[in-house]
Amino acid sequence: MPNVVIENVGQPRVHSEEMVLSMGPHHPSTHGVLRLEVVTDGEVVVSARPDIGYLHRAIEKIGEYVDYRQFMPYTDRVDYLCSMNSNYAYALAVEKLGGFKIPLRAELMRVMVAELNRISSHMICIGALAMDMGAYTPFLHGICHREKVNDIFEDVCGARLTYNYLTIGGVSYDAPPGWIEKCDKFVSYLYPKMIEFNDLITGNTIFQERLCNVGIVSPEQAVNYGLVGPNLRGSGVKWDVRRNEPYSIYDQLKFEVPVGDGGDPNGSNPQGTLGDCYDRYVVRVKEVFESLKILRQVVDKMKENEKLPIDHPDRQYQGKLPARLRIKKGEVYCRSENPRGETGYYVVSDGTDKAMRIKIRTGSFSALGCFELVTRGLLIGDVIAVIGSFDIVLPEVDR
Amino acid sequence: MIPLFEWLQALCTGANGTQCLPDWVLMTIAVLIPVKIAFVLVQAVAGGSTYIERKVAADIQRRVGPNQCNPNQFLGVFARVCVENAKQPKANFGAKAMGAALGLAIPVIDLIDKVAGRFVPGVLIFLADGIKLIMKESIVPSTADKPLFKMAPAIVLCSAFGALATVPYSSGFFITDLNIGIFYLAAITSLETIGILMAGWASNNKWALLGGMRSAAQIVSYELPAGLTVLTVILLAGTMSMQGIIYDQIGPNHWSQGWIFQWNVFSSPFMMILAPAYFLAALAECNRTPFDIPEAESELVAGYHTEYTGMNFAFFFMAEYAMMCVTSAIAVTVFLGGWSTGIGPLERAMMEANAGDRIPGTELVATVAFEKVAQGDVIPGTKNAIAAQDIGAVAIGDRIPGTEQLVAQPVYYWWASLVHLAVFGLKTYGLVFIMMWIRWTLPRFRVDQMMTLCWKKLIPIGMFCFTGIAAWTLLRKPFANWLGGQDAYLSLQAGLSIVVFLAVTGWLVHFFRTPLTPEDQKRRKLIADANLTVGTGPGMA
Numbered sequence: 001m002p003n004v005v006i007e008n009v010g011q012p013r014v015h016s017e018e019m020v021l022s023m024g025p026h027h028p029s030t031h032g033v034l035r036l037e038v039v040t041d042g043e044v045v046v047s048a049r050p051d052i053g054y055l056h057r058a059i060e061k062i063g064e065y066v067d068y069r070q071f072m073p074y075t076d077r078v079d080y081l082c083s084m085n086s087n088y089a090y091a092l093a094v095e096k097l098g099g100f101k102i103p104l105r106a107e108l109m110r111v112m113v114a115e116l117n118r119i120s121s122h123m124i125c126i127g128a129l130a131m132d133m134g135a136y137t138p139f140l141h142g143i144c145h146r147e148k149v150n151d152i153f154e155d156v157c158g159a160r161l162t163y164n165y166l167t168i169g170g171v172s173y174d175a176p177p178g179w180i181e182k183c184d185k186f187v188s189y190l191y192p193k194m195i196e197f198n199d200l201i202t203g204n205t206i207f208q209e210r211l212c213n214v215g216i217v218s219p220e221q222a223v224n225y226g227l228v229g230p231n232l233r234g235s236g237v238k239w240d241v242r243r244n245e246p247y248s249i250y251d252q253l254k255f256e257v258p259v260g261d262g263g264d265p266n267g268s269n270p271q272g273t274l275g276d277c278y279d280r281y282v283v284r285v286k287e288v289f290e291s292l293k294i295l296r297q298v299v300d301k302m303k304e305n306e307k308l309p310i311d312h313p314d315r316q317y318q319g320k321l322p323a324r325l326r327i328k329k330g331e332v333y334c335r336s337e338n339p340r341g342e343t344g345y346y347v348v349s350d351g352t353d354k355a356m357r358i359k360i361r362t363g364s365f366s367a368l369g370c371f372e373l374v375t376r377g378l379l380i381g382d383v384i385a386v387i388g389s390f391d392i393v394l395p396e397v398d399r
Numbered sequence: 400m401i402p403l404f405e406w407l408q409a410l411c412t413g414a415n416g417t418q419c420l421p422d423w424v425l426m427t428i429a430v431l432i433p434v435k436i437a438f439v440l441v442q443a444v445a446g447g448s449t450y451i452e453r454k455v456a457a458d459i460q461r462r463v464g465p466n467q468c469n470p471n472q473f474l475g476v477f478a479r480v481c482v483e484n485a486k487q488p489k490a491n492f493g494a495k496a497m498g499a500a501l502g503l504a505i506p507v508i509d510l511i512d513k514v515a516g517r518f519v520p521g522v523l524i525f526l527a528d529g530i531k532l533i534m535k536e537s538i539v540p541s542t543a544d545k546p547l548f549k550m551a552p553a554i555v556l557c558s559a560f561g562a563l564a565t566v567p568y569s570s571g572f573f574i575t576d577l578n579i580g581i582f583y584l585a586a587i588t589s590l591e592t593i594g595i596l597m598a599g600w601a602s603n604n605k606w607a608l609l610g611g612m613r614s615a616a617q618i619v620s621y622e623l624p625a626g627l628t629v630l631t632v633i634l635l636a637g638t639m640s641m642q643g644i645i646y647d648q649i650g651p652n653h654w655s656q657g658w659i660f661q662w663n664v665f666s667s668p669f670m671m672i673l674a675p676a677y678f679l680a681a682l683a684e685c686n687r688t689p690f691d692i693p694e695a696e697s698e699l700v701a702g703y704h705t706e707y708t709g710m711n712f713a714f715f716f717m718a719e720y721a722m723m724c725v726t727s728a729i730a731v732t733v734f735l736g737g738w739s740t741g742i743g744p745l746e747r748a749m750m751e752a753n754a755g756d757r758i759p760g761t762e763l764v765a766t767v768a769f770e771k772v773a774q775g776d777v778i779p780g781t782k783n784a785i786a787a788q789d790i791g792a793v794a795i796g797d798r799i800p801g802t803e804q805l806v807a808q809p810v811y812y813w814w815a816s817l818v819h820l821a822v823f824g825l826k827t828y829g830l831v832f833i834m835m836w837i838r839w840t841l842p843r844f845r846v847d848q849m850m851t852l853c854w855k856k857l858i859p860i861g862m863f864c865f866t867g868i869a870a871w872t873l874l875r876k877p878f879a880n881w882l883g884g885q886d887a888y889l890s891l892q893a894g895l896s897i898v899v900f901l902a903v904t905g906w907l908v909h910f911f912r913t914p915l916t917p918e919d920q921k922r923r924k925l926i927a928d929a930n931l932t933v934g935t936g937p938g939m940a
Contacts, residue, residue, distance in 0.1 A: 019605060021605055028696060028697055028700060029697040043609070043613075043846055130842065131697060132697040133697075133842035134688060134689065134695065134697065134841075134842040134843030135840070135841060135843075136456075136460070136839060137456075137839050137840060140460040140461070140462065141461070144461055200840070204842060206689055206841055206843070206844060206848075207842045209844075209845075209848060210842060210844075210845055210848075379845060379846060379847065380609070380699075381695065381698050381845045381846065382845065384698050
């Protein structure tokens with residue numbers, strides 16, 4: 001073990017005998033099969049090195065053996081907490097490479113399910129973070145809200161976890177009758193429930209004390225380590241692919257990009273530091289509200305769309321694509337904003353119906369990159385807080 | 400224990416004064432009966448508490464909770480199988496008799512099931528849990544220190560079990576009332592630390608070791624604020640006996656006797672601060688959220704009992720629930736008037752004899768005829784003076800009127816004991832409920848925050864209040880004399896208590912009925928700053 005200088009201001013070292021703790025892969029709060037090799041000095045963490053690869057399924061390699069449409073179910077498994085967003089990122093990449101046009105209704109449906117899935121994914125994240133901090137109830141409240149989203153998804157595609165709903169050129173099924181009203185009702189249901197959730201845990205003093213000033217990532221570090229999504233925005237960097245490089249119809253929608261405001265006396269985290277765990281948490285809570293805002297707008301657009309004649313090109317849920325996709329030679333890197341940050345699909349085509357190479361860039365992987373830096377000098381309990389606040393999903397890390 | 404022994408002695412003594420059983424046999428019986436009661440209590444308390452905990456958790460988390468383990472699923476199924484067996488052609492006499500007997504019992508079981516399913520659905524889940532845990536293998540890790548590993552759960556259970564001995568369940572029913580009762584409780588409950596540390600060390604598991612070390616640090620630290628609080632109560636009551644502390648809160652024969660505001664918690668503003676401080680320390684000593692740091696399931700897997708399975712684990716589990724009840728019982732005893740109902744007239748109605756009453760037949764016997772004494776002389780052996788009407792009326796060997804011994808503590812009718820048992824149970828389970836409520840609402844502290852709370856906040860507060868109460872205890876006698884007598888002093892004290900009581904209840908009502916402050920509303924809005932009016936859907940709440 002090389003001598004490690006503790007850079008972050010954390011707990012003072014006791015300089016006793018160092019102990020190597022193998023945290024995971026079956027530890028209850030490593031959010032999957034992550035193994036952390038934690039060197040501790042008493043309870044103080046000297047270093048925590050993530051050990052990944054327990055869930056490697058060679059999904060990228062499989063992409064070279066199945067055709068473009070057949071790869072869609074595999075993208076579900078890249079990030080099972082937000083399968084819709086994973087589908088979306090891949091569909092965007094292939095459509096950009098092939099130059100396919102998508103009808104308006106399909107775009108609306110896609111944005112709708114993507115935002116719903118963002119909400120359900122964030123429900124797991126903020127609930128699980130609270131559970132890691134010892135509060136079990138918020139997690140079950142989050143799960144309860146997530147079930148409502150799952151019901152909506154079940155209505156539209158029949159699945160509750162891995163949806164395989166988006167296809168290249170559109171979506172698999174049209175919205176069933178009454179589905180849009182159901183989404184509208186869900187928005188009205190969740191808004192007060194989220195206020196209740198905030199009363200239950202977000203404003204809790206113990207919860208804030210546990211998360212404030214813990215696991216600080218400065219804006220420079222966040223950019224240098226390639227953090228994305230809520231983790232990046234938690235450090236105060238205002239970057240959102242939906243806003244900075246809008247895809248689909250996001251440029252027509254009104255929404256804010258919430259960023260962390262730790263240390264700001266008028267902000268939501270006055271006693272913390274910019275980029276601490278609480279900032280990352282609050283950014284996610286705020287994003288749920290922004291997603292609700294987007295949903296409400298898309299619902300209105302959908303209702304307008306319903307008034308079009310049934311054979312209108314804007315009312316189709318799938319574009320007209322050949323039965324066998326042969327995409328001209330070329331390569332594309334396309335990114336979309338997922339609950340765990342921007343997900344990039346790099347797809348190389350050699351002119352056949354299969355991709356020559358698929359590479360996926362995910363948010364959780366880069367978050368694990370700066371894990372060792374962030375956890376130095378923290379206590380064991382704080383390591384859990386850092387894992388939870390980075391919202392790591394292991395299949396996304398290992399793929 | 401001793402009354403039981405004397406009762407057994409009286410039972411075994413024949414008309415001729417000989418005992419049919421020797422003393423040592425009776426003593427053994429007198430010891431074993433309370434032990435058995437305590438043992439059953441531990442199980443009943445742990446079982447009942449787990450059921451309540453599950454239901455409370457389910458309610459807070461919008462779930463249904465246990466609703467399947469009703470009497471029919473245990474006894475009903477068994478009875479029906481027996482009845483079916485009795486119908487078999489090859490059924491022997493035993494099976495037939497059993498089938499007939501249980502066939503009669505089926506309507507009764509159905510009725511119980513109906514009632515239980517209505518009011519306490521799934522109440523037998525603790526039986527199912529117990530059966531499951533008994534059937535499971537108790538694994539001892541091959542690298543564990545086997546004797547210590549097996550001893551640890553027993554020690555932890557013993558500490559909870561021993562603590563039940565001095566809990567004052569009721570005015571008449573208690574196992575024993577030691578004159579150092581509360582001191583004994585503090586000592587025996589801290590024995591738990593040894594068991595936990597032993598479990599953590601013997602498991603030969605790093606998580607268990609961390610849990611054990613955390614637990615030792617935590618319980619030893621929180622003994623101090625808890626001890627300080629209890630010391631304060633001992634100062635007030637002047638006794639360490641649990642019953643004595645309760646009698647002190649019922650008070651002497653005065654208009655304020657037995658009222659709710661006589662309870663220690665309302666007796667002064669200091670106690671009002673100390674009571675929540677004690678409750679926090681009690682939470683920490685039971686390893687309950689927000690102080691469940693030793694077993695923090697998200698950090699240390701399961702803490703000190705990571706390696707335990709089956710009944711060995713169940714011992715820790717039972718000890719935790721018994722400990723919750725014991726600490727709640729201590730809190731009820733020292734702060735909330737123990738088994739006292741808190742309604743003055745009711746308490747008096749239940750008394751056979753009040754404190755300060757004279758006990759007939761205990762008068763002193765005159766050694767001199769009262770012809771030879773003058774009025775105002777002191778009666779030998781007492782502080783009383785000889786009354787005018789007694790002169791000439793008392794001969795040698797007569798009992799002197801007015802020299803009866805006084806009743807030190809109120810004496811209750813036997814049935815009052817049952818009322819008090821119910822009251823004590825309700826109060827204790829009220830506190831246990833609050834513990835559960837806290838557990839399912841709050842996150843847990845970090846290790847350093849837990850230590851900060853203890854050493855930098857609770858102990859200074861405890862010291863401050865202790866000093867305040869000590870000064871008050873020192874000054875109250877001169878103050879009472881200056882006021883002009885015990886009655887005036889007691890009335891003043893009662894008045895002060897009423898003020899504190901009203902302030903507390905007023906604050907509680909205010910707390911639960913006040914809307915959010917502007918700052919809270921602002922913060923709420925900051926986090927939930929989504930202007931959803933961009934759409935045209937149904938209105939927001």
